[in-house]
Amino acid sequence: MKVKEVADLVGVSVRTLHHYDEIGLLVPDETTESGYRLYSNENLELLQQILFFKELGFSLQTIKEIVHSPTFDRQEALQMHHQTLLEKRNRLDKMIQTVEKTIQHDKGEIQMTTEEKFEGFDFRSNPYEREARERWGDEAVNRSNEKVAQMGPKIQKEMNDLYFSLASIRHMSPDSEEAQSAIAKWYDLLQSFGNYTPEAFRSLGEMYVSDKRFTKNIDRFGEGLAMFMREAMGVYADRQRK
Amino acid sequence: MKVKEVADLVGVSVRTLHHYDEIGLLVPDETTESGYRLYSNENLELLQQILFFKELGFSLQTIKEIVHSPTFDRQEALQMHHQTLLEKRNRLDKMIQTVEKTIQHDKGEIQMTTEEKFEGFDFRSNPYEREARERWGDEAVNRSNEKVAQMGPKIQKEMNDLYFSLASIRHMSPDSEEAQSAIAKWYDLLQSFGNYTPEAFRSLGEMYVSDKRFTKNIDRFGEGLAMFMREAMGVYADRQRK
DNA sequence: TGTTGACTCTCTCGCTACGTAATACTTTAT
DNA sequence: ATAAAGTATTACGTAGCGAGAGAGTCAACA
Numbered sequence: 001m002k003v004k005e006v007a008d009l010v011g012v013s014v015r016t017l018h019h020y021d022e023i024g025l026l027v028p029d030e031t032t033e034s035g036y037r038l039y040s041n042e043n044l045e046l047l048q049q050i051l052f053f054k055e056l057g058f059s060l061q062t063i064k065e066i067v068h069s070p071t072f073d074r075q076e077a078l079q080m081h082h083q084t085l086l087e088k089r090n091r092l093d094k095m096i097q098t099v100e101k102t103i104q105h106d107k108g109e110i111q112m113t114t115e116e117k118f119e120g121f122d123f124r125s126n127p128y129e130r131e132a133r134e135r136w137g138d139e140a141v142n143r144s145n146e147k148v149a150q151m152g153p154k155i156q157k158e159m160n161d162l163y164f165s166l167a168s169i170r171h172m173s174p175d176s177e178e179a180q181s182a183i184a185k186w187y188d189l190l191q192s193f194g195n196y197t198p199e200a201f202r203s204l205g206e207m208y209v210s211d212k213r214f215t216k217n218i219d220r221f222g223e224g225l226a227m228f229m230r231e232a233m234g235v236y237a238d239r240q241r242k
Numbered sequence: 243m244k245v246k247e248v249a250d251l252v253g254v255s256v257r258t259l260h261h262y263d264e265i266g267l268l269v270p271d272e273t274t275e276s277g278y279r280l281y282s283n284e285n286l287e288l289l290q291q292i293l294f295f296k297e298l299g300f301s302l303q304t305i306k307e308i309v310h311s312p313t314f315d316r317q318e319a320l321q322m323h324h325q326t327l328l329e330k331r332n333r334l335d336k337m338i339q340t341v342e343k344t345i346q347h348d349k350g351e352i353q354m355t356t357e358e359k360f361e362g363f364d365f366r367s368n369p370y371e372r373e374a375r376e377r378w379g380d381e382a383v384n385r386s387n388e389k390v391a392q393m394g395p396k397i398q399k400e401m402n403d404l405y406f407s408l409a410s411i412r413h414m415s416p417d418s419e420e421a422q423s424a425i426a427k428w429y430d431l432l433q434s435f436g437n438y439t440p441e442a443f444r445s446l447g448e449m450y451v452s453d454k455r456f457t458k459n460i461d462r463f464g465e466g467l468a469m470f471m472r473e474a475m476g477v478y479a480d481r482q483r484k
Numbered sequence: 485t486g487t488t489g490a491c492t493c494t495c496t497c498g499c500t501a502c503g504t505a506a507t508a509c510t511t512t513a514t
Numbered sequence: 515a516t517a518a519a520g521t522a523t524t525a526c527g528t529a530g531c532g533a534g535a536g537a538g539t540c541a542a543c544a
Contacts, residue, residue, distance in 0.1 A: 004491065009356065011364035014492090019531060034539055035493055048344070048359050055337065055363075060530070075348060082341045085334065092331050095297065099324045102290070106317060114251065117290050121297075122253035246520065256521085261502060276510055277522060302501070485544100492539065503528075510521070 001039045010047060025064045026050060049074070052081045056088070058129055066132060084128045094120030155192065162186055166229060167222030174231035180239075183232040198240035205233030243281045252289060266448070267306045268292060291316070294323045298330070298370050307452055308374060310445040326370045336362030397434065404428055408471060409464030416473035422481075425474040440482035447475030 007014045020026040021037065026047055029040040039047075046067060053063045066072060098119050105112045162185060169178050190196050196204070208214045208226040218226040249256045262268040263279065268289055271282040281289075288309060295305045308314060340361050347354045404427055411420050432438050438446070450456045450468040460468040 002491080010360040013532080015531065015533085018493090023530095032539095036491085036539080037493095044356065044359070051360070051363050052337075052341065075345070078341055078345045078348065082338065082345070085338045085341060089331065089334050089338070092327065092334060095294075096324065096327045096331070099294065099320055099327060103317070103320045103324070106320065114286065117286070118252040118293075121293050244520080255502080257502065257504085260522085265501095274510095278510080279521085487544080488542090490540085490542105493537080495535085497533090497535105499532080500530095501528100503526105505526085506524085508522085510519100512517100512519075514515100514517085 001044070003037050003039075006039050006044070006047070010044075010051070012051075020050070020060075023060060023064065025060055025067075049077060052077075052085075053132075056081070056084050056128055058132070062129060062133065080128075080132065087128075091120055091122075096120075155189070158189060162189065163218070163221040163225070166232075167225050170222055170225050170228040174228060175235045179228075179232045180236060183229070183236050186229075186233075187236060198237040202234055202237035205230040205237075208233075243286070245279050245281075248281050248286070248289070252286075252293065254293075262292070262302075265302060265306070267302055267309075291319060294319075295374075298323070298326050300371050300374070303452070304371060304374075307449070310448060322370075322374065329370075333362055338362075397431070400431060404431065405460070405463040405467070408474075409467050412464055412467050412470040416470060417477045421470075421474045422478060425471070425478050428471075428475075429478060440479040444476055444479035447472040447479075450475075 001009075003014050003017050007017060017026070017037070021028065026043060028037040029043055030038040032038060049067060050063055053066065054060075058066075066077075098117065101110065101112055102117065104110045162182070166182050166186070169176075169182065172179055187196070187198075187201055190201070190204075208218055209230050215226045218229065243251075245256045245259050249259060259268070259279070263270065268285060270279040271285055272280040274280060291309055292305055295308065296302075300308075308319075340359065343352065343354055344359065346352045404424065408421075408424050408428070411418075411424065414421055429438070429443055432443070432446075450460055451472050457468040460471065
C-alpha cells in the first residue's frame with residue numbers, strides 16, 4: 001500500500017506517515033525504485049498499535065522505545081490498551097457528570113464546591129506512561145540499545161561476532177584461557193561505550209542474568225550464554241583487581 | 243487565589259496559567275502590588291469552560307475567540323460540551339471494541355478486515371470546532387451585521403464616517419488625543435446596539451483583529467485600521483476603569 | 485505517443501502550547 | 515531573622531506535525 005492509501009484508510013495525514021518514517025517510528029518494509037514507500041500488512045498492524053498508544057497520550061519517543069523494545073509483547077500491550085481505555089472512559093464519564101452538574105448549578109438548581117467543578121480534568125502526568133515504560137521501555141535496556149545503535153554498524157558487527165565466538169565456547173569453563181581472552185575482548189569493546197571499571201563490568205555481567213530482557217537478548221546466540229558470560233566476567237573482574 | 247492554588251486545584255501547571263495570561267485567554271481579575279496574579283471565582287469558571295473546550299480539541303486561539311465573543315452564551319456552550327462529550331465517548335467505545343476484537347483476532351479466534359482494525363480512530367478534522375465557530379464566531383459577525391442593518395441607514399452613515407475619520411488618523415498613536423476622542427464617539431455609537439461595558443468594548447476590539455471577517459471588513463477603510471482600533475479601544479477601556 | 489492529473493519525493497520553514505531553566509523579588513513559616 | 519516556598523519575567527527549547535515549493539513518477543486517456 002502506498003502512503004495515501006494508508007492515510008485514507010486510517011485517517012491520518014500523509015505528512016504524519018512521512019514524519020513517522022523520519023523519526024524511525026514506522027519505517028515501511030519496502031520502497032520502490034523511485035523511492036515510493038510501500039507499507040506491508042505488518043506495518044499496518046504496528047501503526048494500529050502506535051495509534052492506540054497515541055490515544056493514551058504517549059509521546060512518539062516513548063512509543064518508539066516501547067514498540068521496538070526486544071521484550072515488547074503485543075498481547076500484553078493490547079491488554080494494557082484495553083485496561084487504560086476503560087479508565088479513560090471513566091474519566092470521560094466524570095467529565096460528563098461535571099458538565100451536567102454545572103448546567104444545573106448555573107440554573108441555580110444545585111450547589112457545587114470548587115473542586116467539583118473540575119472533577120474529571122486533571123492533566124497531571126499520565127500514569128500509564130510511567131507504568132508502560134517500566135514494563136517495556138526500561139531505561140537500562142533502551143540506553144544500551146540506543147548506544148549500540150549510535151556506535152554505528154561496524155561496532156554492532158564486532159559485537160555480534162564476539163557474541164558468536166562466546167557462544168561457541170560457552171560449554172567450556174569460564175576461567176579457561178579461551179573464555180578469558182574472549183571476555184577480555186568484550187571488556188575492551190565496552191570501553192568504547194563509557195568507562196567501565198572492572199567492578200562495573202562485573203555488575204553488568206550480573207544484570208545479564210538478573211534482567212530477563214538482557215538474558216533473552218543474549219541467549220538468542222545460544223542458550224545459557226548469558227550465564228556463561230556472567231561467570232566469565234566475574235572471573236575477569238577478580239583477576240583485574242590484583 | 244494565587245497561581246499555585248489554582249494550578250493544584252484544577253490540575254494544570256503554573257506555566258500554563260502564565261501562558262493563558264500572556265495570550266489574553268485567561269487574565270486574572272486582580273494582581274497584587276507586587277505583581278502576583280489573583281484569580282477570582284469568575285476566572286475559575288472561565289477556566290473550567292476553557293478546559294472543556296480544550297478537551298474537545300479546540301485550539302487556544304479558537305477558544306479565545308469563542309469565550310470572548312460578545313454573543314457567547316454559557317448555557318448554550320455547556321449544552322454543546324455535553325453533546326460532544328457524549329460523542330467522544332462513543333468514539334472511545336468503538337476503540338475499546340476494536341481493541342477487544344484485535345485481541346481475539348491475534349489469538350486466531352476471529353477475522354478482521356483492515357478497516358475494522360482502525361475503527362474508532364480517525365484523526366481527521368475536528369467537526370465540533372467548525373460547528374462551534376459557526377455558532378459563535380460566525381454568529382458574532384452575522385448578528386453584528388444584522389443589527390447594523392436594523393439600525394437604519396443614518397446610523398450606517400455615521401459608522402462609515404467614523405471609520406473614515408479613524409482611518410485618516412490611524413498612523414497616530416492610539417493613546418493620542420485625536421484617537422481617543424474618535425474612539426469615544428465609536429463607543430457612544432455602539433451604545434445604540436446594546437449595553438457595552440468598557441470591558442466588552444475592549445474584547446470587541448480584540449475581535450476586530452482576531453477574527454478575520456471583522457478585520458477584512460474594517461481594513462477596507464485603510465490597511466491596519468482594525469489593529470489601530472483595537473489598540474485605541476484597549477486604551478479607552480483602561481481609562482474608563484478608573 | 486504525448487499529455488494530463490493525481491501521487492509521490494525531499495527540503496525547509498512555521499506554528500502551537502507549553503517545558504525548562506535562570507535570575508530576582510516576595511511572602512510565609514519557624 | 516533567616517530559610518523555604520512561592521512568584522514574576524525573560525528567554526530559549528521542544529514535539530508533532532501543517533503548508534508549500536520544486537521536481538520526479540505513474541496510470542489513464544486522447
